[in-house]
Amino acid sequence: MLASDAARLEKQGIRATAQRLAIAEFVLHTDEHPCADEIWDAVRASFPMVSRATVYNTLNLFVDHGLLQALVVTEGRVVFDPNVEKHHHFIDEETGKIFDLPWEALEVGRIDQLQGFDVRDYQVVVRGTKRRRRARK
């Protein structure tokens, strides 16, 4: 995955430094919706010489270049989602975990009939609890 990460960065005119690749390797391939500090922790585990500022700067850079989507659903922190295609979100209110829901899993009707609004984008935010898988054995 590293090679194609570098290719993706360069395709966006982003110079592929070691720090950025370490960040990309983690954040572009997670489905956990981590926040910046969680990303910092995860990246440092394999690549200790990254500063917090660089992580924040890089994440913003990735968002600006469409490699990452920033999500604001919980108070006080932004989380990042490498899935930049249209999709919905499920938020587990017990754990705080966020799950992607495929776009086709839900259907929103009458969105084109909203009076006086030019719709550019929409998504459903579902809250509840994720059912625990029955015990493994």
Place this chain on the structure above:
Amino acid sequence: MLASDAARLEKQGIRATAQRLAIAEFVLHTDEHPCADEIWDAVRASFPMVSRATVYNTLNLFVDHGLLQALVVTEGRVVFDPNVEKHHHFIDEETGKIFDLPWEALEVGRIDQLQGFDVRDYQVVVRGTKRRRRARK
């Protein structure tokens, strides 16, 4: 409206102090989705002796008692909505303004078919721009 505000507070076991009534008078009757500091400013205009801490504490109190809904849709600030019934939201990306959309304006299909999720609540978040009303004259 003041009398009924006091009644609503007391029904929730909230003592109706002067500060709380001043806050309630503004925030329970707005459709502007203000943040805490905007509420502080608005309240001080008519009732100068309110501290910021009291505004923050009171808003949280109102949220805890179901008089107010806290909304997290923009980075770095929470906004408050006195409409505590199910409804959707439209966010004007140019102005940042938030508008309530009636629950019946949209219809979400297949929400009951989500596998492995216990849904407690959901709402559609629509982004775009509000069409300007044609000039007044």
Place this chain on the structure above:
DNA sequence: GTTCGTGCAAACGGTTTGCAACAAT
């Protein structure tokens, strides 16, 4: 040698909290 990226520490902005004065019961 100029531009770009990094790291550090300080600044920032919204929110919470500790504490002392005060009001209500």
Place this chain on the structure above:
DNA sequence: ATTGTTGCAAACCGTTTGCACGAAC
């Protein structure tokens, strides 16, 4: 007397920024 409420200032926490050093072109 006890309990609840307020105001102030300080603390907090996620994020941004200024600046100096170093790397890449």
